[in-house]
Amino acid sequence: MLGNWDDLRLFLAVAREQSLSGAGKLVRLDPATLGRRMARVEKGLGATLFVKSPTGYALTEAGTQLLARAEAAEQTMRMATAGVAEPTDHLGGQIRIGAPDGCANYLLPQVCARLVAQHPGLDIQIVALPRVFNLSRREADMAIGVSAPTAGRLVVQKIADYQLHLAAAESYLAAHDPIEGIADLQAHRLVGYIPDMIFDRELDYLAELGMTRVPLASNSVSVQVNMIRQGGGVGIVHDFSLPTTPGVKRILTDQVSLSRAFYLIRHADDRRNLRLSRFADALAQGVRAEVIRLEANT
Incomplete structure:
Protein backbone atom coordinates (compact mmCIF):
# COMPACT_ATOMS: atom_id res chain seq x y z
CA MET A 1 0.00 0.00 0.00
CA LEU A 2 1.03 3.65 -0.44
CA GLY A 3 2.89 4.84 2.64
CA ASN A 4 1.91 8.48 3.10
CA TRP A 5 1.06 11.77 1.41
CA ASP A 6 4.74 12.47 0.75
CA ASP A 7 5.01 9.28 -1.36
CA LEU A 8 1.88 10.33 -3.24
CA ARG A 9 3.33 13.80 -3.84
CA LEU A 10 6.53 12.33 -5.28
CA PHE A 11 4.55 9.92 -7.47
CA LEU A 12 2.53 12.82 -8.87
CA ALA A 13 5.70 14.74 -9.71
CA VAL A 14 7.22 11.82 -11.63
CA ALA A 15 3.94 11.04 -13.39
CA ARG A 16 3.55 14.65 -14.56
CA GLU A 17 7.16 15.35 -15.46
CA GLN A 18 7.68 11.86 -16.92
CA SER A 19 11.29 11.90 -15.78
CA LEU A 20 13.21 11.66 -12.53
CA SER A 21 15.32 14.71 -13.37
CA GLY A 22 12.31 16.92 -14.12
CA ALA A 23 10.40 15.69 -11.07
CA GLY A 24 13.50 16.08 -8.91
CA LYS A 25 13.70 19.78 -9.74
CA LEU A 26 10.09 20.19 -8.69
CA VAL A 27 10.33 18.34 -5.37
CA ARG A 28 13.99 19.23 -4.69
CA LEU A 29 15.33 15.68 -4.61
CA ASP A 30 18.18 14.26 -6.65
CA PRO A 31 17.08 11.73 -9.33
CA ALA A 32 18.76 8.76 -7.62
CA THR A 33 16.93 9.37 -4.35
CA LEU A 34 13.65 9.90 -6.17
CA GLY A 35 14.18 6.69 -8.14
CA ARG A 36 14.67 4.73 -4.91
CA ARG A 37 11.52 6.28 -3.44
CA MET A 38 9.50 5.25 -6.50
CA ALA A 39 10.92 1.72 -6.36
CA ARG A 40 9.86 1.53 -2.70
CA VAL A 41 6.35 2.71 -3.59
CA GLU A 42 6.06 0.09 -6.33
CA LYS A 43 7.26 -2.61 -3.94
CA GLY A 44 4.76 -1.50 -1.32
CA LEU A 45 1.89 -1.59 -3.81
CA GLY A 46 3.05 -4.79 -5.46
CA ALA A 47 2.59 -3.15 -8.87
CA THR A 48 4.72 -1.61 -11.58
CA LEU A 49 3.73 2.04 -11.97
CA PHE A 50 6.17 3.17 -14.66
CA VAL A 51 7.78 1.86 -17.79
CA LYS A 52 11.34 3.16 -17.74
CA SER A 53 13.09 4.05 -21.01
CA PRO A 54 15.86 6.40 -22.19
CA THR A 55 13.17 8.97 -23.04
CA GLY A 56 11.59 9.00 -19.58
CA TYR A 57 9.02 7.42 -17.30
CA ALA A 58 5.69 6.40 -18.86
CA LEU A 59 2.73 5.31 -16.74
CA THR A 60 1.59 1.69 -16.86
CA GLU A 61 -2.08 0.82 -16.55
CA ALA A 62 -1.63 0.51 -12.79
CA GLY A 63 0.15 3.86 -12.75
CA THR A 64 -2.66 5.50 -14.68
CA GLN A 65 -5.21 4.19 -12.20
CA LEU A 66 -3.14 5.48 -9.28
CA LEU A 67 -2.72 8.87 -10.98
CA ALA A 68 -6.48 9.43 -11.05
CA ARG A 69 -6.77 8.58 -7.35
CA ALA A 70 -3.70 10.64 -6.46
CA GLU A 71 -5.04 13.71 -8.26
CA ALA A 72 -8.36 13.34 -6.45
CA ALA A 73 -6.49 13.16 -3.14
CA GLU A 74 -4.44 16.19 -4.12
CA GLN A 75 -7.59 18.17 -4.90
CA THR A 76 -9.04 17.19 -1.54
CA MET A 77 -5.85 18.35 0.15
CA ARG A 78 -6.01 21.69 -1.66
CA MET A 79 -9.62 22.23 -0.64
CA ALA A 80 -8.77 21.39 2.93
CA THR A 81 -5.97 23.94 3.04
CA ALA A 82 -7.76 26.67 1.08
CA GLY A 83 -7.12 30.05 2.64
CA VAL A 84 -3.89 28.97 4.36
CA ALA A 85 -1.98 27.60 1.39
CA GLU A 86 0.42 29.56 -0.78
CA PRO A 87 -1.08 31.74 -3.56
CA THR A 88 -2.16 29.78 -6.61
CA ASP A 89 0.31 31.70 -8.76
CA HIS A 90 3.27 30.71 -6.56
CA LEU A 91 6.19 29.29 -8.52
CA GLY A 92 9.01 27.20 -7.09
CA ASP A 161 8.70 40.78 -32.72
CA TYR A 162 11.93 42.73 -32.38
CA GLN A 163 13.79 45.14 -34.64
CA LEU A 164 17.37 45.28 -35.91
CA HIS A 165 19.30 48.04 -37.65
CA LEU A 166 22.77 48.86 -38.85
CA ALA A 167 24.83 50.58 -36.19
CA ALA A 168 28.34 51.86 -35.56
CA ALA A 169 30.29 53.57 -32.81
CA GLU A 170 30.26 57.35 -32.97
CA SER A 171 34.06 57.24 -32.85
CA TYR A 172 34.16 54.99 -35.93
CA LEU A 173 31.76 57.19 -37.87
CA ALA A 174 33.80 60.30 -37.03
CA ALA A 175 37.01 58.70 -38.32
CA HIS A 176 35.71 57.22 -41.59
CA ASP A 177 33.98 58.27 -44.78
CA PRO A 178 30.26 59.14 -44.45
CA ILE A 179 27.70 56.36 -44.86
CA GLU A 180 24.78 57.80 -46.79
CA GLY A 181 23.53 54.68 -48.55
CA ILE A 182 23.90 50.90 -48.68
CA ALA A 183 26.48 51.18 -51.47
CA ASP A 184 28.77 53.09 -49.12
CA LEU A 185 29.08 50.03 -46.89
CA GLN A 186 31.46 48.48 -49.42
CA ALA A 187 34.15 50.89 -48.20
CA HIS A 188 33.66 50.01 -44.51
CA ARG A 189 34.57 47.12 -42.22
CA LEU A 190 31.65 44.89 -41.36
CA VAL A 191 30.97 43.12 -38.10
CA GLY A 192 28.76 40.03 -38.09
CA TYR A 193 28.35 36.29 -37.65
CA ILE A 194 30.91 33.67 -38.66
CA PRO A 195 29.22 32.52 -41.89
CA ASP A 196 29.57 28.75 -41.39
CA MET A 197 28.44 28.97 -37.75
CA ILE A 198 25.06 30.61 -38.37
CA PHE A 199 22.69 28.12 -36.75
CA ASP A 200 19.43 29.66 -37.99
CA ARG A 201 18.74 31.24 -41.38
CA GLU A 202 16.95 34.09 -39.61
CA LEU A 203 20.37 35.23 -38.34
CA ASP A 204 21.91 35.65 -41.78
CA TYR A 205 21.33 39.40 -41.72
CA LEU A 206 24.16 40.51 -43.99
CA ALA A 207 23.06 38.21 -46.81
CA GLU A 208 20.00 40.44 -47.18
CA LEU A 209 22.36 43.33 -47.88
CA GLY A 210 24.43 41.37 -50.37
CA MET A 211 27.48 41.43 -48.06
CA THR A 212 29.77 38.40 -48.14
CA ARG A 213 33.05 39.46 -46.50
CA VAL A 214 32.99 39.99 -42.72
CA PRO A 215 36.40 41.16 -41.41
CA LEU A 216 35.27 41.00 -37.77
CA ALA A 217 33.06 38.05 -36.95
CA SER A 218 31.80 36.09 -33.94
CA ASN A 219 29.16 33.48 -33.25
CA SER A 220 28.10 35.61 -30.25
CA VAL A 221 25.78 38.61 -30.53
CA SER A 222 27.26 40.24 -27.45
CA VAL A 223 30.79 39.91 -28.85
CA GLN A 224 29.64 41.51 -32.10
CA VAL A 225 28.08 44.41 -30.20
CA ASN A 226 31.30 44.92 -28.26
CA MET A 227 33.32 44.87 -31.48
CA ILE A 228 31.07 47.61 -32.82
CA ARG A 229 31.29 49.56 -29.56
CA GLN A 230 35.09 49.44 -29.75
CA GLY A 231 35.03 51.04 -33.20
CA GLY A 232 35.60 47.81 -35.11
CA GLY A 233 33.16 48.59 -37.88
CA VAL A 234 29.52 48.58 -38.93
CA GLY A 235 27.11 45.77 -38.09
CA ILE A 236 23.52 44.73 -37.56
CA VAL A 237 22.42 45.08 -33.92
CA HIS A 238 19.26 44.38 -31.97
CA ASP A 239 17.55 47.64 -31.11
CA PHE A 240 16.97 46.34 -27.58
CA SER A 241 20.76 46.13 -27.03
CA LEU A 242 21.39 49.82 -27.71
CA PRO A 243 20.20 51.34 -24.40
CA THR A 244 23.05 49.46 -22.68
CA THR A 245 25.61 50.23 -25.39
CA PRO A 246 26.60 53.90 -25.01
CA GLY A 247 28.43 55.52 -27.90
CA VAL A 248 26.78 53.32 -30.55
CA LYS A 249 24.12 54.75 -32.87
CA ARG A 250 21.89 53.40 -35.59
CA ILE A 251 22.55 54.39 -39.20
CA LEU A 252 20.60 54.17 -42.48
CA THR A 253 17.42 53.50 -40.52
CA ASP A 254 15.29 54.58 -43.47
CA GLN A 255 17.06 52.12 -45.79
CA VAL A 256 17.82 49.08 -43.63
CA SER A 257 15.29 47.84 -41.09
CA LEU A 258 14.92 44.18 -40.18
CA SER A 259 12.24 42.48 -38.11
CA ARG A 260 12.55 39.11 -36.43
Missing part, protein backbone atom coordinates in the same frame (compact mmCIF):
# COMPACT_ATOMS: atom_id res chain seq x y z
CA GLY A 93 11.66 24.68 -8.00
CA GLN A 94 14.35 24.84 -10.64
CA ILE A 95 13.68 25.79 -14.26
CA ARG A 96 16.31 25.89 -16.99
CA ILE A 97 15.92 28.12 -20.05
CA GLY A 98 17.95 27.78 -23.23
CA ALA A 99 18.30 30.98 -25.24
CA PRO A 100 20.37 32.60 -27.98
CA ASP A 101 22.94 34.87 -26.37
CA GLY A 102 21.38 38.12 -27.62
CA CYS A 103 18.21 37.38 -25.68
CA ALA A 104 20.18 35.86 -22.80
CA ASN A 105 22.42 38.92 -22.43
CA TYR A 106 20.05 41.82 -23.02
CA LEU A 107 16.58 40.59 -21.99
CA LEU A 108 16.55 37.56 -19.71
CA PRO A 109 18.72 38.90 -16.84
CA GLN A 110 16.26 41.61 -15.83
CA VAL A 111 13.17 39.52 -16.63
CA CYS A 112 14.39 36.56 -14.57
CA ALA A 113 15.61 38.78 -11.74
CA ARG A 114 12.07 40.14 -11.38
CA LEU A 115 10.58 36.63 -11.48
CA VAL A 116 12.76 35.28 -8.67
CA ALA A 117 12.04 38.42 -6.64
CA GLN A 118 8.32 37.71 -7.01
CA HIS A 119 8.76 33.97 -6.33
CA PRO A 120 11.46 33.38 -3.70
CA GLY A 121 11.25 29.60 -4.08
CA LEU A 122 12.09 29.75 -7.77
CA ASP A 123 15.54 28.88 -9.17
CA ILE A 124 16.15 29.94 -12.78
CA GLN A 125 19.09 28.77 -14.87
CA ILE A 126 19.85 30.55 -18.17
CA VAL A 127 21.92 28.59 -20.67
CA ALA A 128 23.16 31.01 -23.34
CA LEU A 129 24.37 29.16 -26.39
CA PRO A 130 24.45 30.12 -30.10
CA ARG A 131 22.64 27.01 -31.25
CA VAL A 132 19.29 25.25 -31.23
CA PHE A 133 18.45 23.40 -28.00
CA ASN A 134 17.30 19.79 -28.06
CA LEU A 135 14.32 19.68 -25.72
CA SER A 136 13.75 15.99 -26.45
CA ARG A 137 17.04 15.31 -24.68
CA ARG A 138 15.92 17.60 -21.85
CA GLU A 139 18.84 19.99 -22.29
CA ALA A 140 16.47 22.63 -20.92
CA ASP A 141 12.91 22.84 -19.64
CA MET A 142 12.09 25.35 -22.36
CA ALA A 143 13.94 27.35 -24.98
CA ILE A 144 13.67 30.66 -26.76
CA GLY A 145 14.35 30.55 -30.48
CA VAL A 146 14.46 32.97 -33.40
CA SER A 147 12.34 30.78 -35.65
CA ALA A 148 9.41 28.45 -35.06
CA PRO A 149 10.44 24.78 -35.39
CA THR A 150 8.26 22.68 -37.65
CA ALA A 151 9.40 19.21 -36.58
CA GLY A 152 9.30 17.32 -33.32
CA ARG A 153 6.75 17.05 -30.50
CA LEU A 154 6.97 20.68 -29.52
CA VAL A 155 4.65 23.47 -28.42
CA VAL A 156 5.59 26.84 -29.91
CA GLN A 157 4.38 30.22 -28.66
CA LYS A 158 5.35 33.49 -30.33
CA ILE A 159 6.68 35.93 -27.72
CA ALA A 160 7.34 39.16 -29.60
CA ALA A 261 10.67 37.29 -33.67
CA PHE A 262 11.34 35.31 -30.51
CA TYR A 263 9.46 32.06 -29.92
CA LEU A 264 9.05 30.13 -26.69
CA ILE A 265 9.50 26.43 -27.37
CA ARG A 266 8.45 23.64 -25.02
CA HIS A 267 8.20 19.88 -25.21
CA ALA A 268 4.66 18.73 -25.95
CA ASP A 269 4.65 16.44 -22.90
CA ASP A 270 4.95 19.52 -20.65
CA ARG A 271 1.61 21.00 -21.66
CA ARG A 272 -0.12 19.47 -18.65
CA ASN A 273 2.57 20.69 -16.26
CA LEU A 274 0.84 23.65 -14.61
CA ARG A 275 4.01 24.93 -12.97
CA LEU A 276 5.94 25.13 -16.26
CA SER A 277 2.90 26.58 -18.03
CA ARG A 278 2.54 29.37 -15.47
CA PHE A 279 6.25 30.09 -15.68
CA ALA A 280 6.16 30.09 -19.50
CA ASP A 281 3.34 32.65 -19.48
CA ALA A 282 5.18 34.88 -17.00
CA LEU A 283 8.43 34.59 -18.97
CA ALA A 284 6.77 35.42 -22.29
CA GLN A 285 4.99 38.43 -20.80
CA GLY A 286 8.22 39.65 -19.22
CA VAL A 287 10.30 39.33 -22.38
CA ARG A 288 7.59 40.98 -24.47
CA ALA A 289 7.38 43.94 -22.11
CA GLU A 290 11.16 44.29 -21.96
CA VAL A 291 11.51 44.35 -25.76
CA ILE A 292 8.90 47.12 -25.95
CA ARG A 293 10.56 49.10 -23.15
CA LEU A 294 14.09 48.91 -24.54
CA GLU A 295 13.12 49.57 -28.15
CA ALA A 296 11.24 52.68 -27.03
CA ASN A 297 14.53 54.03 -25.66
CA THR A 298 16.61 53.62 -28.83
Whole structure:
Protein backbone atom coordinates (compact mmCIF):
# COMPACT_ATOMS: atom_id res chain seq x y z
CA MET A 1 0.00 0.00 0.00
CA LEU A 2 1.03 3.65 -0.44
CA GLY A 3 2.89 4.84 2.64
CA ASN A 4 1.91 8.48 3.10
CA TRP A 5 1.06 11.77 1.41
CA ASP A 6 4.74 12.47 0.75
CA ASP A 7 5.01 9.28 -1.36
CA LEU A 8 1.88 10.33 -3.24
CA ARG A 9 3.33 13.80 -3.84
CA LEU A 10 6.53 12.33 -5.28
CA PHE A 11 4.55 9.92 -7.47
CA LEU A 12 2.53 12.82 -8.87
CA ALA A 13 5.70 14.74 -9.71
CA VAL A 14 7.22 11.82 -11.63
CA ALA A 15 3.94 11.04 -13.39
CA ARG A 16 3.55 14.65 -14.56
CA GLU A 17 7.16 15.35 -15.46
CA GLN A 18 7.68 11.86 -16.92
CA SER A 19 11.29 11.90 -15.78
CA LEU A 20 13.21 11.66 -12.53
CA SER A 21 15.32 14.71 -13.37
CA GLY A 22 12.31 16.92 -14.12
CA ALA A 23 10.40 15.69 -11.07
CA GLY A 24 13.50 16.08 -8.91
CA LYS A 25 13.70 19.78 -9.74
CA LEU A 26 10.09 20.19 -8.69
CA VAL A 27 10.33 18.34 -5.37
CA ARG A 28 13.99 19.23 -4.69
CA LEU A 29 15.33 15.68 -4.61
CA ASP A 30 18.18 14.26 -6.65
CA PRO A 31 17.08 11.73 -9.33
CA ALA A 32 18.76 8.76 -7.62
CA THR A 33 16.93 9.37 -4.35
CA LEU A 34 13.65 9.90 -6.17
CA GLY A 35 14.18 6.69 -8.14
CA ARG A 36 14.67 4.73 -4.91
CA ARG A 37 11.52 6.28 -3.44
CA MET A 38 9.50 5.25 -6.50
CA ALA A 39 10.92 1.72 -6.36
CA ARG A 40 9.86 1.53 -2.70
CA VAL A 41 6.35 2.71 -3.59
CA GLU A 42 6.06 0.09 -6.33
CA LYS A 43 7.26 -2.61 -3.94
CA GLY A 44 4.76 -1.50 -1.32
CA LEU A 45 1.89 -1.59 -3.81
CA GLY A 46 3.05 -4.79 -5.46
CA ALA A 47 2.59 -3.15 -8.87
CA THR A 48 4.72 -1.61 -11.58
CA LEU A 49 3.73 2.04 -11.97
CA PHE A 50 6.17 3.17 -14.66
CA VAL A 51 7.78 1.86 -17.79
CA LYS A 52 11.34 3.16 -17.74
CA SER A 53 13.09 4.05 -21.01
CA PRO A 54 15.86 6.40 -22.19
CA THR A 55 13.17 8.97 -23.04
CA GLY A 56 11.59 9.00 -19.58
CA TYR A 57 9.02 7.42 -17.30
CA ALA A 58 5.69 6.40 -18.86
CA LEU A 59 2.73 5.31 -16.74
CA THR A 60 1.59 1.69 -16.86
CA GLU A 61 -2.08 0.82 -16.55
CA ALA A 62 -1.63 0.51 -12.79
CA GLY A 63 0.15 3.86 -12.75
CA THR A 64 -2.66 5.50 -14.68
CA GLN A 65 -5.21 4.19 -12.20
CA LEU A 66 -3.14 5.48 -9.28
CA LEU A 67 -2.72 8.87 -10.98
CA ALA A 68 -6.48 9.43 -11.05
CA ARG A 69 -6.77 8.58 -7.35
CA ALA A 70 -3.70 10.64 -6.46
CA GLU A 71 -5.04 13.71 -8.26
CA ALA A 72 -8.36 13.34 -6.45
CA ALA A 73 -6.49 13.16 -3.14
CA GLU A 74 -4.44 16.19 -4.12
CA GLN A 75 -7.59 18.17 -4.90
CA THR A 76 -9.04 17.19 -1.54
CA MET A 77 -5.85 18.35 0.15
CA ARG A 78 -6.01 21.69 -1.66
CA MET A 79 -9.62 22.23 -0.64
CA ALA A 80 -8.77 21.39 2.93
CA THR A 81 -5.97 23.94 3.04
CA ALA A 82 -7.76 26.67 1.08
CA GLY A 83 -7.12 30.05 2.64
CA VAL A 84 -3.89 28.97 4.36
CA ALA A 85 -1.98 27.60 1.39
CA GLU A 86 0.42 29.56 -0.78
CA PRO A 87 -1.08 31.74 -3.56
CA THR A 88 -2.16 29.78 -6.61
CA ASP A 89 0.31 31.70 -8.76
CA HIS A 90 3.27 30.71 -6.56
CA LEU A 91 6.19 29.29 -8.52
CA GLY A 92 9.01 27.20 -7.09
CA GLY A 93 11.66 24.68 -8.00
CA GLN A 94 14.35 24.84 -10.64
CA ILE A 95 13.68 25.79 -14.26
CA ARG A 96 16.31 25.89 -16.99
CA ILE A 97 15.92 28.12 -20.05
CA GLY A 98 17.95 27.78 -23.23
CA ALA A 99 18.30 30.98 -25.24
CA PRO A 100 20.37 32.60 -27.98
CA ASP A 101 22.94 34.87 -26.37
CA GLY A 102 21.38 38.12 -27.62
CA CYS A 103 18.21 37.38 -25.68
CA ALA A 104 20.18 35.86 -22.80
CA ASN A 105 22.42 38.92 -22.43
CA TYR A 106 20.05 41.82 -23.02
CA LEU A 107 16.58 40.59 -21.99
CA LEU A 108 16.55 37.56 -19.71
CA PRO A 109 18.72 38.90 -16.84
CA GLN A 110 16.26 41.61 -15.83
CA VAL A 111 13.17 39.52 -16.63
CA CYS A 112 14.39 36.56 -14.57
CA ALA A 113 15.61 38.78 -11.74
CA ARG A 114 12.07 40.14 -11.38
CA LEU A 115 10.58 36.63 -11.48
CA VAL A 116 12.76 35.28 -8.67
CA ALA A 117 12.04 38.42 -6.64
CA GLN A 118 8.32 37.71 -7.01
CA HIS A 119 8.76 33.97 -6.33
CA PRO A 120 11.46 33.38 -3.70
CA GLY A 121 11.25 29.60 -4.08
CA LEU A 122 12.09 29.75 -7.77
CA ASP A 123 15.54 28.88 -9.17
CA ILE A 124 16.15 29.94 -12.78
CA GLN A 125 19.09 28.77 -14.87
CA ILE A 126 19.85 30.55 -18.17
CA VAL A 127 21.92 28.59 -20.67
CA ALA A 128 23.16 31.01 -23.34
CA LEU A 129 24.37 29.16 -26.39
CA PRO A 130 24.45 30.12 -30.10
CA ARG A 131 22.64 27.01 -31.25
CA VAL A 132 19.29 25.25 -31.23
CA PHE A 133 18.45 23.40 -28.00
CA ASN A 134 17.30 19.79 -28.06
CA LEU A 135 14.32 19.68 -25.72
CA SER A 136 13.75 15.99 -26.45
CA ARG A 137 17.04 15.31 -24.68
CA ARG A 138 15.92 17.60 -21.85
CA GLU A 139 18.84 19.99 -22.29
CA ALA A 140 16.47 22.63 -20.92
CA ASP A 141 12.91 22.84 -19.64
CA MET A 142 12.09 25.35 -22.36
CA ALA A 143 13.94 27.35 -24.98
CA ILE A 144 13.67 30.66 -26.76
CA GLY A 145 14.35 30.55 -30.48
CA VAL A 146 14.46 32.97 -33.40
CA SER A 147 12.34 30.78 -35.65
CA ALA A 148 9.41 28.45 -35.06
CA PRO A 149 10.44 24.78 -35.39
CA THR A 150 8.26 22.68 -37.65
CA ALA A 151 9.40 19.21 -36.58
CA GLY A 152 9.30 17.32 -33.32
CA ARG A 153 6.75 17.05 -30.50
CA LEU A 154 6.97 20.68 -29.52
CA VAL A 155 4.65 23.47 -28.42
CA VAL A 156 5.59 26.84 -29.91
CA GLN A 157 4.38 30.22 -28.66
CA LYS A 158 5.35 33.49 -30.33
CA ILE A 159 6.68 35.93 -27.72
CA ALA A 160 7.34 39.16 -29.60
CA ASP A 161 8.70 40.78 -32.72
CA TYR A 162 11.93 42.73 -32.38
CA GLN A 163 13.79 45.14 -34.64
CA LEU A 164 17.37 45.28 -35.91
CA HIS A 165 19.30 48.04 -37.65
CA LEU A 166 22.77 48.86 -38.85
CA ALA A 167 24.83 50.58 -36.19
CA ALA A 168 28.34 51.86 -35.56
CA ALA A 169 30.29 53.57 -32.81
CA GLU A 170 30.26 57.35 -32.97
CA SER A 171 34.06 57.24 -32.85
CA TYR A 172 34.16 54.99 -35.93
CA LEU A 173 31.76 57.19 -37.87
CA ALA A 174 33.80 60.30 -37.03
CA ALA A 175 37.01 58.70 -38.32
CA HIS A 176 35.71 57.22 -41.59
CA ASP A 177 33.98 58.27 -44.78
CA PRO A 178 30.26 59.14 -44.45
CA ILE A 179 27.70 56.36 -44.86
CA GLU A 180 24.78 57.80 -46.79
CA GLY A 181 23.53 54.68 -48.55
CA ILE A 182 23.90 50.90 -48.68
CA ALA A 183 26.48 51.18 -51.47
CA ASP A 184 28.77 53.09 -49.12
CA LEU A 185 29.08 50.03 -46.89
CA GLN A 186 31.46 48.48 -49.42
CA ALA A 187 34.15 50.89 -48.20
CA HIS A 188 33.66 50.01 -44.51
CA ARG A 189 34.57 47.12 -42.22
CA LEU A 190 31.65 44.89 -41.36
CA VAL A 191 30.97 43.12 -38.10
CA GLY A 192 28.76 40.03 -38.09
CA TYR A 193 28.35 36.29 -37.65
CA ILE A 194 30.91 33.67 -38.66
CA PRO A 195 29.22 32.52 -41.89
CA ASP A 196 29.57 28.75 -41.39
CA MET A 197 28.44 28.97 -37.75
CA ILE A 198 25.06 30.61 -38.37
CA PHE A 199 22.69 28.12 -36.75
CA ASP A 200 19.43 29.66 -37.99
CA ARG A 201 18.74 31.24 -41.38
CA GLU A 202 16.95 34.09 -39.61
CA LEU A 203 20.37 35.23 -38.34
CA ASP A 204 21.91 35.65 -41.78
CA TYR A 205 21.33 39.40 -41.72
CA LEU A 206 24.16 40.51 -43.99
CA ALA A 207 23.06 38.21 -46.81
CA GLU A 208 20.00 40.44 -47.18
CA LEU A 209 22.36 43.33 -47.88
CA GLY A 210 24.43 41.37 -50.37
CA MET A 211 27.48 41.43 -48.06
CA THR A 212 29.77 38.40 -48.14
CA ARG A 213 33.05 39.46 -46.50
CA VAL A 214 32.99 39.99 -42.72
CA PRO A 215 36.40 41.16 -41.41
CA LEU A 216 35.27 41.00 -37.77
CA ALA A 217 33.06 38.05 -36.95
CA SER A 218 31.80 36.09 -33.94
CA ASN A 219 29.16 33.48 -33.25
CA SER A 220 28.10 35.61 -30.25
CA VAL A 221 25.78 38.61 -30.53
CA SER A 222 27.26 40.24 -27.45
CA VAL A 223 30.79 39.91 -28.85
CA GLN A 224 29.64 41.51 -32.10
CA VAL A 225 28.08 44.41 -30.20
CA ASN A 226 31.30 44.92 -28.26
CA MET A 227 33.32 44.87 -31.48
CA ILE A 228 31.07 47.61 -32.82
CA ARG A 229 31.29 49.56 -29.56
CA GLN A 230 35.09 49.44 -29.75
CA GLY A 231 35.03 51.04 -33.20
CA GLY A 232 35.60 47.81 -35.11
CA GLY A 233 33.16 48.59 -37.88
CA VAL A 234 29.52 48.58 -38.93
CA GLY A 235 27.11 45.77 -38.09
CA ILE A 236 23.52 44.73 -37.56
CA VAL A 237 22.42 45.08 -33.92
CA HIS A 238 19.26 44.38 -31.97
CA ASP A 239 17.55 47.64 -31.11
CA PHE A 240 16.97 46.34 -27.58
CA SER A 241 20.76 46.13 -27.03
CA LEU A 242 21.39 49.82 -27.71
CA PRO A 243 20.20 51.34 -24.40
CA THR A 244 23.05 49.46 -22.68
CA THR A 245 25.61 50.23 -25.39
CA PRO A 246 26.60 53.90 -25.01
CA GLY A 247 28.43 55.52 -27.90
CA VAL A 248 26.78 53.32 -30.55
CA LYS A 249 24.12 54.75 -32.87
CA ARG A 250 21.89 53.40 -35.59
CA ILE A 251 22.55 54.39 -39.20
CA LEU A 252 20.60 54.17 -42.48
CA THR A 253 17.42 53.50 -40.52
CA ASP A 254 15.29 54.58 -43.47
CA GLN A 255 17.06 52.12 -45.79
CA VAL A 256 17.82 49.08 -43.63
CA SER A 257 15.29 47.84 -41.09
CA LEU A 258 14.92 44.18 -40.18
CA SER A 259 12.24 42.48 -38.11
CA ARG A 260 12.55 39.11 -36.43
CA ALA A 261 10.67 37.29 -33.67
CA PHE A 262 11.34 35.31 -30.51
CA TYR A 263 9.46 32.06 -29.92
CA LEU A 264 9.05 30.13 -26.69
CA ILE A 265 9.50 26.43 -27.37
CA ARG A 266 8.45 23.64 -25.02
CA HIS A 267 8.20 19.88 -25.21
CA ALA A 268 4.66 18.73 -25.95
CA ASP A 269 4.65 16.44 -22.90
CA ASP A 270 4.95 19.52 -20.65
CA ARG A 271 1.61 21.00 -21.66
CA ARG A 272 -0.12 19.47 -18.65
CA ASN A 273 2.57 20.69 -16.26
CA LEU A 274 0.84 23.65 -14.61
CA ARG A 275 4.01 24.93 -12.97
CA LEU A 276 5.94 25.13 -16.26
CA SER A 277 2.90 26.58 -18.03
CA ARG A 278 2.54 29.37 -15.47
CA PHE A 279 6.25 30.09 -15.68
CA ALA A 280 6.16 30.09 -19.50
CA ASP A 281 3.34 32.65 -19.48
CA ALA A 282 5.18 34.88 -17.00
CA LEU A 283 8.43 34.59 -18.97
CA ALA A 284 6.77 35.42 -22.29
CA GLN A 285 4.99 38.43 -20.80
CA GLY A 286 8.22 39.65 -19.22
CA VAL A 287 10.30 39.33 -22.38
CA ARG A 288 7.59 40.98 -24.47
CA ALA A 289 7.38 43.94 -22.11
CA GLU A 290 11.16 44.29 -21.96
CA VAL A 291 11.51 44.35 -25.76
CA ILE A 292 8.90 47.12 -25.95
CA ARG A 293 10.56 49.10 -23.15
CA LEU A 294 14.09 48.91 -24.54
CA GLU A 295 13.12 49.57 -28.15
CA ALA A 296 11.24 52.68 -27.03
CA ASN A 297 14.53 54.03 -25.66
CA THR A 298 16.61 53.62 -28.83
